[in-house]
Amino acid sequence: MNIHEYQAKQIFAKYGVPTPKGLMAESVKQAVINAEELGGPIWVVKAQIHAGGRGLGGGVKLAKSIDEVKSLAEEILGMTLVTHQTGPEGKLVQKLYIEDGADIKDELYLGVVLDRAREMPVIMASTEGGMAIEDVAHDTPEKIIKVAVDPAIGFQGFHGRELVFGLGITDKAEQGKFIKLAAALYKLYLENDAEMIEINPLIKTGSGDFIALDGKMGFDDSALGRHPEIEAMRDISEEDADEREASQYGLSYVSLDGEIGCMVNGAGLAMGTMDTINYMGGTPANFLDVGGSANAQTVAKGFEIILKNPNVKAIFVNIFGGIVRCDRIANGILEATKLVDVHVPVIVRLDGTNALEAAEILKEANIANVIAATDLADGAAKAVAAAKGE
Amino acid sequence: MSILVNKDTKVIVQGFTGKEGSFHAEQCLAYGTKIVGGVTPNKGGTEHLGKPVFNTVKEAVASTGATVSMIFVPPAFVADAVMEAADAGIDLAVVITEGAPVRDMQAAKAYATKHGMKTIGPNCPGIITAEECKIGIMPGMIFKKGNVGLISKSGTLTYEGANQVVKQGFGISTAVGIGGDPIIGLSYKQLLPMFEADPDTHAIVMIGEIGGDLEIQAAAFIKEHITKPVVAFIAGQTAPKGKRMGHAGAIVSGGAGTAAEKMAALEAAGVKVVVSPADIGKAVAEVLAK
Numbered sequence: 001m002n003i004h005e006y007q008a009k010q011i012f013a014k015y016g017v018p019t020p021k022g023l024m025a026e027s028v029k030q031a032v033i034n035a036e037e038l039g040g041p042i043w044v045v046k047a048q049i050h051a052g053g054r055g056l057g058g059g060v061k062l063a064k065s066i067d068e069v070k071s072l073a074e075e076i077l078g079m080t081l082v083t084h085q086t087g088p089e090g091k092l093v094q095k096l097y098i099e100d101g102a103d104i105k106d107e108l109y110l111g112v113v114l115d116r117a118r119e120m121p122v123i124m125a126s127t128e129g130g131m132a133i134e135d136v137a138h139d140t141p142e143k144i145i146k147v148a149v150d151p152a153i154g155f156q157g158f159h160g161r162e163l164v165f166g167l168g169i170t171d172k173a174e175q176g177k178f179i180k181l182a183a184a185l186y187k188l189y190l191e192n193d194a195e196m197i198e199i200n201p202l203i204k205t206g207s208g209d210f211i212a213l214d215g216k217m218g219f220d221d222s223a224l225g226r227h228p229e230i231e232a233m234r235d236i237s238e239e240d241a242d243e244r245e246a247s248q249y250g251l252s253y254v255s256l257d258g259e260i261g262c263m264v265n266g267a268g269l270a271m272g273t274m275d276t277i278n279y280m281g282g283t284p285a286n287f288l289d290v291g292g293s294a295n296a297q298t299v300a301k302g303f304e305i306i307l308k309n310p311n312v313k314a315i316f317v318n319i320f321g322g323i324v325r326c327d328r329i330a331n332g333i334l335e336a337t338k339l340v341d342v343h344v345p346v347i348v349r350l351d352g353t354n355a356l357e358a359a360e361i362l363k364e365a366n367i368a369n370v371i372a373a374t375d376l377a378d379g380a381a382k383a384v385a386a387a388k389g390e
Numbered sequence: 391m392s393i394l395v396n397k398d399t400k401v402i403v404q405g406f407t408g409k410e411g412s413f414h415a416e417q418c419l420a421y422g423t424k425i426v427g428g429v430t431p432n433k434g435g436t437e438h439l440g441k442p443v444f445n446t447v448k449e450a451v452a453s454t455g456a457t458v459s460m461i462f463v464p465p466a467f468v469a470d471a472v473m474e475a476a477d478a479g480i481d482l483a484v485v486i487t488e489g490a491p492v493r494d495m496q497a498a499k500a501y502a503t504k505h506g507m508k509t510i511g512p513n514c515p516g517i518i519t520a521e522e523c524k525i526g527i528m529p530g531m532i533f534k535k536g537n538v539g540l541i542s543k544s545g546t547l548t549y550e551g552a553n554q555v556v557k558q559g560f561g562i563s564t565a566v567g568i569g570g571d572p573i574i575g576l577s578y579k580q581l582l583p584m585f586e587a588d589p590d591t592h593a594i595v596m597i598g599e600i601g602g603d604l605e606i607q608a609a610a611f612i613k614e615h616i617t618k619p620v621v622a623f624i625a626g627q628t629a630p631k632g633k634r635m636g637h638a639g640a641i642v643s644g645g646a647g648t649a650a651e652k653m654a655a656l657e658a659a660g661v662k663v664v665v666s667p668a669d670i671g672k673a674v675a676e677v678l679a680k
Contacts, residue, residue: 085632116572116602119496151493152500193493222465223491252636256628267570267636268544268599271625272667275649278628279666287629289636320546320553322529352549353529376550377668 001219003233004048006097008215011192015184017199018211022099024048031073034098035066042101045072047093050238052200052216053083053132059093062101069098084132094237102211107201108167109133110182112189115148121189122148123182125163129201151190155183174208181210192230193223242305249301250291258283259387261306261315261344263299265290265324273318276376282384285312290319295328300336307342316383317348318376326350326358334365345369345386349379391590392519392564393539393581394482394508395458399523402450403428404471405462405487407438414462414486414527415439421524426454447478457481460516460525468512469494476505484525485511485575495573502575509575513637515545515567526567536561538674539585541578542597543570543604543637544625547667551595551623554671560678563591570599570637578608586616593619593678595670596661600626601640601647609655619677620661623670624649 006024013019023034035043047059054060059081063069073096082090107129115122125145128136136143145166147159160179169175181202189197198216205211224231236244246253252267256274260282264270267289274284286306290298299317306312319329329350337346346369350358362372371386373379395401401418405411406428416439419425427442427450434445444450447459459475461468461483468490475483483502490512502509510517516526520533532549534556542548548567555562566581568574578596585591594616598605605624612620626635627649634641641647653663664673 087630114492114496114572116604117607119499119573150500151497190493193491195492220492222489223493225466226491254630254633254635256630264546266544266546267640268542268597268625269546269550269667271599271627271629271635271640272544272547272550272623274628275625276666276668284628287633287635320549322527322532322546322549351553352532375668377666380666380668 001221001224001234002050002238003217003230004050004095004235005046005215006048006095007233008217009212011188011217012212012215015188017181017184017188018209019215020100020102020211020213022097025073025096025098026094028070028073028077031077031096031098032066032070035063035069038098038100043069044099044101045069045076046097046099047076047079047081048095048097049081049086049091049093050235051083051085051091053085054081057081057083091238102203102213103205104203105206106204108204109136109200110185110202111196111198111200112185112194113196118148120148120150121186122146123159123163123186125167125182127167129203133198133200149186155186171208174204177208177210192227193220194218195220242308246288246305249298251298251302251305252287252289252291253305254287255309256284256286257311258285259311259313260383261285261309261312262318263288263290263302263306263315264318265320269318269320273316273376273380276380277316277384280380280384282380282387285309296332296335296339299332300339303336303340303342307340307344312344314344314383314386315342315346316379317346318379319350321350321352321354321358325354326352327354327361330358330361333370334361334367337367337370342369345371347371347373347379347383347386349373349376351375391588392522393584393588393591394564394566395517395519395523395525397422397522398424399458400424400426400454400456401458401460401525402426402447402454402456403460403462404447404475406430406443407433408462411462412439415460417530418460418524421530423523423525426456447474447480451478451480458525459483461485462487465489465491469498472498472509473501476502476507480507482508482510484516485509486514486516486527488513492572495571499573499575510566511569511575513571514569515548517564517566519564520562528565528567532556533565534561537563537590537592538595539563539588539591539593540565540595540597541581542567543599544597547597547623547625550667551597551670555595555674558671558675560674563588570601570640572602577604579604579611582608582611582616586618591618593621593674595674596620596622598622598624598652599637599640600624600629600635600649601637603647605652606655609652609659609661612656612661613659619680621670621673621677622656622661622663623667624652624663625667627665
């Protein structure tokens with residue numbers, strides 16, 4: 001689960017990570033009140049969406065008067081912001097953050113993520129702040145300092161020294177401030193089951209203070225149960241409505257821009273099904289994992305969600321029956337076609353336990369737009385042909 | 391022969407009397423797995439599925455001589471269960487439970503490693519040595535005995551792959567579902583040399599997916615150390631960047647962990663890489679015919 005910048009900064013404050021003063025607004029009127037309360041003389045008006053690259057997309061702008069705050073708030077609030085992380089459809093800006101302007105001398109980067117290879121959190125720092133860290137990692141990997149910190153020993157002095165010497169921070173007072181900040185961020189990461197924390201840019205002011213100008217945080221969904229205060233920060237308007245509806249029924253759904261709806265059990269097979277459709281010249285309309293217990297209700301819900309997408313020209317149901325027997329799934333599919341009006345061809349491939357009985361059930365039911373397939377390749381080929389109207 | 395488990399392996403179940411634990415333990419027993427008991431706190435001294443129940447793993451190990459534990463406890467208790475197994479001297483813990491927090495698994499795996507205990511999972515179908523020992527939730531009847539080893543991040547692709555291998559007239563020695571979480575136990579790199587050393591495994595199928603770099607590490611390892619033919623499929627070639635595809639680990643972030651780079655690395659290591667999972671069986675037949 002991701003949170004907004006203004007929420008991340010509330011958490012920063014609890015851990016003693018310095019941030020500029022700022023206030024969230026959901027209306028132009030509130031934005032002006034916030035600006036007056038902050039006092040100026042310079043303000044930054046920032047779009048609050050769950051994506052990076054907001055500045056480049058025109059969602060972060062500087063104001064030098066209250067009037068300018070007002071006109072920028074009018075411009076940004078309600079706009080659809082497109083950044084390299086939102087996809088071409090962009091995201092609607094529904095919240096603003098009005099913040100004090102800062103005295104920027106240097107821009108750095110500081111983050112904490114899980115290093116999957118070393119199996120411990122790694123603190124990443126760079127002098128190349130303000131840029132997409134992915135680009136820095138690609139173009140100049142030597143400019144990213146990585147310090148893995150084993151939770152069994154916690155953040156030690158040497159971790160801090162590796163960071164500041166790696167960044168070339170020579171002033172002793174500045175070293176102390178930076179190390180304190182990195183230690184606080186690491187503590188925040190562990191204590192809140194964060195998945196990722198990123199400050200980009202972390203600025204150094206003219207007086208040698210480090211301030212988090214931005215804040216991005218994601219949390220481990222599996223651990224939200226023990227962090228009700230984080231869970232409470234969830235902004236459902238930032239999530240895809242269909243993906244959210246699907247998850248309420250135990251389905252994992254991601255919409256794509258192709259023509260063939262996919263309903264599969266298991267994440268790996270679901271991706272493999274999309275890959276096979278693509279390989280055979282078709283385009284998948286979605287990823288949909290119905291999980292281990294495909295029954296009439298979940299299959300019906302799956303059809304419903306897939307068919308909300310007007311681009312869908314055929315549906316490929318690919319289920320490998322294991323513990324759940326195929327004959328039961330076949331009956332579930334038949335029942336689902338009665339619950340939902342499925343107006344496109346449905347190609348059904350059921351393999352595994354009792355696959356032959358399942359094929360019989362589908363054959364006997366003899367429903368016009370339900371087409372049985374013998375295996376994955378056959379099913380994908382039939383789905384691609386059906387989507388093309390063949 | 392096989393790897394890690396066989397018909398003589400003594401297995402206990404942590405979370406034995408729960409709904410999931412009971413159902414799957416019964417299926418494993420029916421398959422022939424030597425389940426010698428289980429652990430459920432405060433139910434010690436009773437019997438379940440005809441096997442003794444213990445309060446602690448230590449008691450279970452002392453009384454039964456079990457070396458492997460199959461773990462079905464709820465997500466919040468997985469780390470505790472894994473560490474208890476390690477502390478009790480279990481050799482291998484197979485963690486089926488889905489949804490354990492990453493931080494918990496990090497600590498649990500570090501502790502297990504320190505105690506010399508191997509882990510498989512979490513969030514995986516388990517391990518099966520065909521027609522001998524099933525420790526997990528996979529449909530046993532698909533896995534006919536044979537000479538193909540299988541390692542997979544995905545549950546249903548494990549079944550898909552095994553089924554195709556069997557339909558081509560071959561069979562499975564051992565299949566291991568390693569799971570797709572950010573922190574997992576045994577991975578390709580540890581399992582590949584076991585299959586290389588197993589005289590009854592003649593070819594290896596590895597099924598990976600987007601996210602992380604375990605497949606890249608495996609490619610480097612195969613190049614140096616594996617002489618047996620390897621067939622690979624990487625799921626998620628058509629997955630968009632930044633979107634999580636079901637598994638917590640299946641996400642392409644910052645351009646890293648793509649299917650394309652993994653496929654290229656494996657091909658460069660001499661692995662037969664298939665573009666569609668529908669071709670796994672045929673590819674196995676081809677490499678074994680050589």
